Amino acid sequence: MDKQLQLLKEMTDVNAPAGFEQPMTQFMKGLFENDGIKTIQDNTGSIFGVKEAASNHSIMLLGHLDEIGFMVTEITEKGFIKFTNLGSWSGTVMTSQKVTILTRKGEVRGIIGSKPPHVLPADERNKVNPDAMFIDIGTANREETLNAGVSVGDAITPYSEFEVMANPNYLLAKAFDNRFGCSAAYEVMKDIKHNITLYSGAVTQEETLSRGAITAANLLKPSLAIAIDVCICSNTPGMEQSGQAKMGEGPVILLSDAWNIGHVSFRRYVEQIAQENEIKVQHDYLTGGYTDAGHVAVSNNGVPAITISVPTRYIHSNVSMMHREDYNGAVMLLKKVVESLDDAAVERIIKQEI
Ligand SMILES: [Zn+2]
Numbered sequence: 001m002d003k004q005l006q007l008l009k010e011m012t013d014v015n016a017p018a019g020f021e022q023p024m025t026q027f028m029k030g031l032f033e034n035d036g037i038k039t040i041q042d043n044t045g046s047i048f049g050v051k052e053a054a055s056n057h058s059i060m061l062l063g064h065l066d067e068i069g070f071m072v073t074e075i076t077e078k079g080f081i082k083f084t085n086l087g088s089w090s091g092t093v094m095t096s097q098k099v100t101i102l103t104r105k106g107e108v109r110g111i112i113g114s115k116p117p118h119v120l121p122a123d124e125r126n127k128v129n130p131d132a133m134f135i136d137i138g139t140a141n142r143e144e145t146l147n148a149g150v151s152v153g154d155a156i157t158p159y160s161e162f163e164v165m166a167n168p169n170y171l172l173a174k175a176f177d178n179r180f181g182c183s184a185a186y187e188v189m190k191d192i193k194h195n196i197t198l199y200s201g202a203v204t205q206e207e208t209l210s211r212g213a214i215t216a217a218n219l220l221k222p223s224l225a226i227a228i229d230v231c232i233c234s235n236t237p238g239m240e241q242s243g244q245a246k247m248g249e250g251p252v253i254l255l256s257d258a259w260n261i262g263h264v265s266f267r268r269y270v271e272q273i274a275q276e277n278e279i280k281v282q283h284d285y286l287t288g289g290y291t292d293a294g295h296v297a298v299s300n301n302g303v304p305a306i307t308i309s310v311p312t313r314y315i316h317s318n319v320s321m322m323h324r325e326d327y328n329g330a331v332m333l334l335k336k337v338v339e340s341l342d343d344a345a346v347e348r349i350i351k352q353e354i
Contacts, residue, residue, distance in 0.1 A: 001164075004187075005164065005171075007183055007186075007187075008162070008171065008173065008179070008180070008183055008327075009162040009173070010027070011024075011027065011175075011179040011182055011183050012162055012173035012174055012175045012176060012179045013162060013173075014027050014175075014179070015067075015069075015100055015102055015107070015155075015157040016065060016066060016067060016157070017066055017067050017068060017069025017070075017071075017086045017087070017155050017156070017157050017207075018066040018067075018068070018069065018086040018087050018204070018205045018206070018207040018208040019066070019071075019086060019155070019204075019205060019208065020066075020069075020086075020102065020155040021044075021045045021065040021066050021204045021205070021212075022045055024045075024065035024066070024179075024182065024202070025041065025045040025046075025047050025065060025204075028047045028065070028182060028186065028201060028202060029041075029047055031186050032047075032049040032186070032189075032201075035049075035189070035190070037049040037050070037051065037189060038050045038051075039201070040199070040219070040220070042203075042212070042215045042216050042218075042219045043215065044203075044204040044205065044211065044212045044215050044216075045065065045204045045212070046062075046065070046201065046202065046203035046204050046212040046213075046215060046216040046219075047065075047201045047202065048060070048062075048199040048200060048201030048202075048216070048220065049185075049186070049189050049198075049199070049200050049201055050197070050198070050199055051189060051192065051194055051197070051198045051200075052197050053194055053195055053196050053197050053198070055195060055196040055197055055342070055343050056223075056343050057196045057197070057223035057224070057341075057343050057346040057347075058196055058197035058198070058199060058220070058221075058222050058223050058224075059196055059197075059198055059199070059222055059223065059224045059225065059226070059338060059341060059346075060199045060200075060216070060217070060220050060222035060224070060225040060226075060296065060303075061184075061185050061188060061198070061199070061200040061201070061225075061226050061228060061334060061338070062181075062185065062200075062201065062202060062203050062213060062216065062225065062226070062227055062228065062292050062296070063178050063179075063180070063181020063182040063183075063184060063185045063201070063202040063203075063227075063228045063229065064178040064181060064182075064202055064203050064204070064205075064206030064207070064212065064213075064229065064292060065178075065182060065202045065203065065204055065212070066086075066087070066178075066204055066205055066206055066207050066208075066212075067087075067157060067158075067174065067175035067177065067178070067179070067207070068085075068086060068087030068088065068089060068158070068177070068207050068316055069086045069087065069155055069156050069157040069158065070083040070084065070085055070086060070089075070099070070135075070155075070156040070157075071083060071084050071085075071086055071153065071154065071155055071156060072101065072150060072151065072152050072153060072154045072155075072156065073152060074152065075142050075145050075146065075150060075152065076134070076142065077141065077142050078140075078141060078142070079137075079139040079140060079141045079142050079143075079144055079145040080113070080134040080135065080136055080145075081101070081110065081134060081135040081136075081137065081145065081150060082134055083133075083134075083135060083156060085130075086155065086207065086208060087207030087208060087316070088207070088316060089130070089316060090316065090317075091128035091129065091130040091133070092128055093314075093316070093317035093318070094112050094128070094130060094133060095112055095113075095114040095128065095133065096111065096112065096113075096114045097111065097112050097158060097159075097317075097318045098110070098111050098158075098159040098160070098318070099111065099112060099135060099156050099157065099158055099159055100156065100157050100158075100159045101135070101137065101150055101154055101155075101156050102154055102155045102156070102157065103148070103149035103150050103151065103154050104149060104151065104154075105148075105149030106149065108137050108148050108149060108150060109137065109159065110135040110136060110137040110138075110156075111135065111136055112133055112134070112135055112136075113133070113134050113135070113136045135156070137150065157174070157175075158174045158175075158317070158318040158319075159174070159318070160172075160173070160174045160318045160319050161173075165321070168324075169248070169323050169324045169325055170321055170322075170323060170324075171321065171322050171323075171324055172319055172320070172321050173319070173320060173322075174318055174319060174320065175320070176230060176312050176315070176320040176321075176322045177229070177230045177312060177315045177316065177320060178202070178206065178228070178229050178230060180228075180230060180310060180312070180322055180327060181202060181227075181228035181229050181230075182201075182202040183327075184228050184327065184330055184331050184334065185200045185201050185202055185228055186200070186201075187331045188200050188331055188334045188335050188338065192335060192338060192339060193339050194338050194339060194341075195339075195341060195342040195343075196223070196338075196341050196342060196343065196346060198338055199220050199222060201216075203215075203216045203292060206229070206291070206292050210259075210290065210291075210292050210294065210295045212292075213227075213292035213295040213296050214295045214299065216296075217295065217296045217299035217300065217303065218299060218300070221299075221300050222296070222303055223303070223304075223346050223350065224266060224303065224304050224305070224341070224346060224349060224350075225293065225296040225297070225303050225304070225305040225306075226270075226293075226305070226306055226307070226308055226334065226337070227291040227292040227293035227296065227305065227306075227307040227308075228307070228308055228309070228330065228334070229291040229292065229307055229309055230309060230310060230311075230312035230315050230320070230322075231245055231252050231254060231284045231286065231307075231309035231310070231311055231312070232244065232245070232284070232286065232289075232311065232312075232315070233245065233246065233247045233311035233312055233313045234246055234311070235247055235248075235311075236313055243283075243285075244284050244285075245282045245283070245284040245309070245311040246282065246311060247310075247311045247312070247313060247321070247322075247323045247326065248323045248325065248326065249280065249282055249311075249326075250279070250280040250281055250282055250325075250326060250329045251279070251281055251282070251308055251309065251310055251326055251329040251330035251333050252281065252282045252283065252284045252308070252309040252310065252311060252326075253267055253270055253271065253274075253281055253282075253283055253284075253306060253307075253308060253309075254283075254284055254285065254286065254291065254293075254306065254307035254308075254309055255267070255283050255284065255285045256285045256286070257285070257286035257289060257290045257291055257293070257294065257307065258286060258287070258288060258289055258290045258294075259290040259291075259293075259294025259295070260290065260291070260293045260294035260297050260305065260307070262293070262305075262306040262307065263297070263304035263305055263306055263349070264352065265304065265348070265349045265350075265351075265352040265353065265354040266304040266305070266306050266349050266354075267306050268354050269337075269345070269349055269354050270306060270308070270333070270337055272354075273333070273336050273337050273340050274333055274336075276336075277332070277333075277336045279329055279332055279333050279336070280329070281329075281333065282311075284309065284311070291307045291309075293305040293306060293307045304349050304350060308330055308333060308334060309330070310322055310323070310326040310327055310329075310330050311323075311326065
């Protein structure tokens with residue numbers, strides 16, 4: 001495994017769901033410090049590498065540290081675990097999946113239990129009821145589950161292994177949403193030649209209404225912002241929709257999502273940089289769902305904000321699949337955009353002269 005794959009594996013392996021991001025904050029801090037890059041953190045755990053310039057303006061690149069997961073709400077007499085969601089899940093992808101419970105004593109493996117078809121009435125076979133779901137860690141009763149270290153309030157993450165697929169550009173992992181964004185935010189900083197101050201990092205609690213983006217934007221007060229997050233992938237069976245992004249066809253500029261209309265001047269500027277550097281980009285839009293761009297856009301007195309994305313299959317489940325060339329394209333585009341900006345260009349974007 002080369003260095004980049006190793007980084008993606010290590011990042012996606014970190015267990016840190018929304019509200020429990022501390023292990024990812026520490027991981028990012030370690031990466032920046034190893035490279036001698038100064039960091040800044042807000043009180044929620046959002047963390048950024050800082051590269052200062054003698055400029056009036058700054059840009060914030062933000063991935064998000066958190067992943068979707070669950071939280072323990074109850075341990076039954078028989079030792080099973082009831083849970084609530086951290087972030088949005090569909091019941092259809094939850095049953096029979098392996099999970100990791102993050103207890104004070106360490107990690108405990110569990111599975112979300114399911115009934116075999118043998119005992120399911122015909123009308124229940126194709127239905128899911130998340131409220132009836134439970135996690136089984138392989139214990140006989142409540143006492144054994146407590147002895148294993150599980151407590152009410154413990155976080156739970158999906159469990160799956162990082163794998164390189166048949167075509168080695170296709171990568172499988174849990175939590176590409178949004179460790180890809182964390183990794184891209186880190187990789188962009190390497191050897192970058194910038195004329196304006198750069199904050200590049202990742203925020204907490206995107207999956208639970210984008211809270212860390214608010215506190216981080218208040219702290220950094222950026223002039224421009226780019227959220228780095230996954231988008232929906234339309235080239236799998238049943239997902240084909242014209243005008244939407246396809247895996248393997250390059251990074252994506254989001255036109256809009258439920259909370260943000262990509263700032264028109266900034267978007268056009270980014271499109272121009274992509275063209276000048278022969279980086280093939282796609283467009284996409286989300287009618288449901290959002291990224292951190294929406295909250296940064298309305299922070300302070302308004303921040304031109306867009307989202308740069310990669311189409312990712314099977315997000316918000318135990319596994320997600322991303323194309324390595326889309327990832328590299330996104331890193332390249334972010335780098336070229338940051339390197340091209342100076343105070344005059346930022347002002348033209350803010351005044352919408354582009
Ligand atoms: Zn997500």
